[in-house]
Amino acid sequence: MERFIDPCCKECFNSKDNRCDQFVECCLTGPLCHDSEECAAKRRAIVEKLAHSPGYLEQ
Amino acid sequence: MYEKQILICAGTGCISSGAYEVKEALDNELQKNNMEDKVRVILSGCHGFCEKGPLLIVYPEDIFYCEVTGEDMPELVEQHLVNGNIVERLLYKDPNTEQIVSNHEEILFYSKQKRLVLRNCGVIDPENIDEYIIRGGYQGLKNALDKDPSEVVEMIKNSGLRGRGGAGFPAGMKWEFAYRSQGDKKYVVCNADEGDPGAFMDRSTLEGDPHAVLEGIMIAGKAIGSDEAYIYVRAEYPLAIKRLRTAIAQAEEYGLIGENILNSGFNYKVNIKEGAGAFVCGEETALLASIEGERGMPRPRPPFPAVKGLWGKPTCINNVETLANVPLIMRKGVKWFTSVGTEGSKGTKIFALTGKVNNTGLCEVPMGITLREVVFDIGGGIRGGKKYKAVQIGGPSGGCIPESLLDLPIDFDSLTQAGAMMGSGGLVAMDEETCMVDLARYFLSFTQNESCGKCTPCREGTKRMLEILERITEGKGEAEDISRLEKIAVTVKDSSLCGLGQTAPNPILTTLRYFRDEYEAHIYDRRCPAGMCKELLSYYIDPEICNGCRACTKVCPVEAITGEKKEPHVIDEEKCIACGACLDRCKFGAVKTK
Ligand SMILES: Cc1cc2nc3c(=O)[nH]c(=O)nc-3n(C[C@H](O)[C@H](O)[C@H](O)COP(=O)(O)O)c2cc1C
Numbered sequence: 114m115e116r117f118i119d120p121c122c123k124e125c126f127n128s129k130d131n132r133c134d135q136f137v138e139c140c141l142t143g144p145l146c147h148d149s150e151e152c153a154a155k156r157r158a159i160v161e162k163l164a165h166s167p168g169y170l171e172q
Numbered sequence: 173m174y175e176k177q178i179l180i181c182a183g184t185g186c187i188s189s190g191a192y193e194v195k196e197a198l199d200n201e202l203q204k205n206n207m208e209d210k211v212r213v214i215l216s217g218c219h220g221f222c223e224k225g226p227l228l229i230v231y232p233e234d235i236f237y238c239e240v241t242g243e244d245m246p247e248l249v250e251q252h253l254v255n256g257n258i259v260e261r262l263l264y265k266d267p268n269t270e271q272i273v274s275n276h277e278e279i280l281f282y283s284k285q286k287r288l289v290l291r292n293c294g295v296i297d298p299e300n301i302d303e304y305i306i307r308g309g310y311q312g313l314k315n316a317l318d319k320d321p322s323e324v325v326e327m328i329k330n331s332g333l334r335g336r337g338g339a340g341f342p343a344g345m346k347w348e349f350a351y352r353s354q355g356d357k358k359y360v361v362c363n364a365d366e367g368d369p370g371a372f373m374d375r376s377t378l379e380g381d382p383h384a385v386l387e388g389i390m391i392a393g394k395a396i397g398s399d400e401a402y403i404y405v406r407a408e409y410p411l412a413i414k415r416l417r418t419a420i421a422q423a424e425e426y427g428l429i430g431e432n433i434l435n436s437g438f439n440y441k442v443n444i445k446e447g448a449g450a451f452v453c454g455e456e457t458a459l460l461a462s463i464e465g466e467r468g469m470p471r472p473r474p475p476f477p478a479v480k481g482l483w484g485k486p487t488c489i490n491n492v493e494t495l496a497n498v499p500l501i502m503r504k505g506v507k508w509f510t511s512v513g514t515e516g517s518k519g520t521k522i523f524a525l526t527g528k529v530n531n532t533g534l535c536e537v538p539m540g541i542t543l544r545e546v547v548f549d550i551g552g553g554i555r556g557g558k559k560y561k562a563v564q565i566g567g568p569s570g571g572c573i574p575e576s577l578l579d580l581p582i583d584f585d586s587l588t589q590a591g592a593m594m595g596s597g598g599l600v601a602m603d604e605e606t607c608m609v610d611l612a613r614y615f616l617s618f619t620q621n622e623s624c625g626k627c628t629p630c631r632e633g634t635k636r637m638l639e640i641l642e643r644i645t646e647g648k649g650e651a652e653d654i655s656r657l658e659k660i661a662v663t664v665k666d667s668s669l670c671g672l673g674q675t676a677p678n679p680i681l682t683t684l685r686y687f688r689d690e691y692e693a694h695i696y697d698r699r700c701p702a703g704m705c706k707e708l709l710s711y712y713i714d715p716e717i718c719n720g721c722r723a724c725t726k727v728c729p730v731e732a733i734t735g736e737k738k739e740p741h742v743i744d745e746e747k748c749i750a751c752g753a754c755l756d757r758c759k760f761g762a763v764k765t766k
Contacts, residue, residue, distance in 0.1 A: 116302055116425070117301075117302050117305060118425060118426050122421065127427070129427065132427045132432050132433070132434055132435040133434070134434050134435040135434075136426070136434055137305065137309075137310045137311055137313075137314045137426065137428075138311070138314070138315075139432070140302075140304070140305050140306075141306065144343060144400060159302060159306075160173060160306050161173060161634075162174065163300070163302060163303050163306060164180070164306065165177035165212075165231035166177075166231045166232045166234055167175075167232070168234075168293065169306075169307070172356070
């Protein structure tokens with residue numbers, strides 16, 4: 114999972130034909146449709162890679 | 173994970189002062205040192221401090237380097253990235269205190285700002301939608317999609333958000349009109365024409381955070397019941413257009429623009445229309461005509477666009493900055509938004525701060541801040557220790573605010589009371605060497621040139637006012653000229669078809685109100701107190717400096733300068749037509765004015 118749009122695993126159903134209504138929230142706090150620490154870590158890795166300073170995450 | 177992330181400001185200003193060359197040199201240096209995998213280099217949007225560009229910030233330690241060049245990169249990589257030593261000579265030095273500052277938040281230019289709309293500009297890679305999402309992006313859209321359109325309209329009404337494009341019309345009220353208008357099709361139009369000379373607030377927002385504008389557009393779309401938008405952006409903004417196109421493509425890929433957004437049943441299409449750069453095309457009805465393929469000329473209102481707009485359909489037109497505020501309101505709530513600003517002007521305002529200040533650039537300030545704070549703290553005071561004279565706020569439609577009103581709070585109502593207007597955010601500071609009559613002439617020459625000619629008061633009135641101003645600055649002013657100016661100005665203001673003519677006299681009226689003595693000096697004493705109007709100066713040659721090189725005699729069109737070779741020359745004041753050619757030509761500074 115390089116980008117938020119990439120599915121974290123087979124469980125992720127978000128696609129052009131089947132949009133997930135929780136997609137935005139899921140990017141930061143997901144996965145929301147299944148339980149998986151591995152999938153959560155994949156999302157955190159994207160955030161950690163891009164967040165260049167502690168202030169970056171204060172929105 | 174990267175050890176370091178380096179942001180290079182790549183707003184148009186920094187690009188023109190060499191940001192791409194800096195990036196290329198930095199990439200090469202990182203490659204030489206095998207550091208490409210450890211260091212991420214990001215081209216960000218405008219960081220604001222254009223005066224000191226190109227800017228470069230090293231994270232996580234947040235070290236702010238300014239005026240960097242490609243040649244500085246080997247030292248920066250070796251010293252800072254390899255050895256961990258800050259390169260002091262590239263840090264910011266306060267022009268007044270000489271103090272060296274390494275963290276940008278400690279620089280006065282930044283510390284008095286409140287960057288809400290610009291929160292991502294200079295912080296994220298504007299071409300990476302993931303970064304926008306991490307910083308809270310598209311949560312406002314999601315909140316809007318979960319609500320009834322009337323609730324979204326109500327939120328924007330309650331936020332007190334007023335249009336940032338010029339007139340300060342309440343955004344929520346405009347949305348309500350469009351929401352209540354009946355129509356099988358409705359449009360949202362984003363006004364990114366930004367025609368004020370020297371203004372670059374909207375360009376920087378689009379370049380630095382395009383998704384924020386797209387998100388704002390779609391929230392407006394949801395609120396008024398529209399499924400399609402146009403962004404009208406001038407073709408002179410190629411980088412803004414490129415980043416917008418990239419952002420639209422990414423949002424489409426992410427299912428945030430297009431069909432059935434976030435499975436809500438809401439569909440949205442966003443088009444870009446490139447404008448040819450006429451000032452009048454920023455006026456909303458002329459803009460609509462231009463999108464429709466007609467000549468950009470204003471149309472009488474009513475009907476207002478909210479009732480009959482693009483192709484006759486209900487249309488909500490908002491400025492870039494207005495729309496960029498919307499996602500924040502939808503995400504953080506009305507209470508949060510209304511906690512910033514004044515009673516009648518909520519939130520922040522972005523200004524393009526230019527002119528004679530030490531720190532020129534883009535700043536975002538809370539409404540209610542004083543002009544003094546903007547000019548002397550953020551702007552760092554007047555360049556070269558000269559005396560402050562006035563600011564022109566609101567571009568060619570705005571007005572001049574004198575020193576006596578330096579403590580005026582910047583908000584829509586205070587500025588209007590002072591005879592100026594917020595306008596879209598141009599703020600030009602002037603020192604004692606600015607002639608206020610010439611300033612009015614400059615702005616009038618702009619509006620006269622840009623008048624589309626459709627209505628007589630604007631077409632004829634701006635021309636007549638310009639003629640009078642030209643005559644005054646040339647030393648040919650007549651005693652009745654001030655009253656003539658006032659009479660025409662009021663007529664043009666009251667009877668022009670659109671805001672261009674209705675506001676064009678503002679620079680004249682405010683300079684007459686606050687600097688009438690300068691007009692009188694030009695007319696009655698044939699004198700320009702600021703020493704700027706060439707024809708009103710008398711020229712002489714300083715015999716102590718003149719070496720008789722004869723250069724001035726060769727350029728004098730009326731042979732007013734005489735003297736032997738290698739002997740000091742003299743100017744015959746009777747013959748001199750005050751063209752200033754000798755002054756421009758003399759390399760030794762021997763030609764002087766009084
Ligand atoms: C001559 C003229 C030029 C204008 N140029 C712009 C412009 O470049 N950008 C802009 O947003 N509004 C401009 N306006 C104001 C628009 O007509 C309109 O009021 C504005 O886009 C509405 O958006 P807002 O309510 O969000 O401010 C201009 C108005 C006039 C009279």
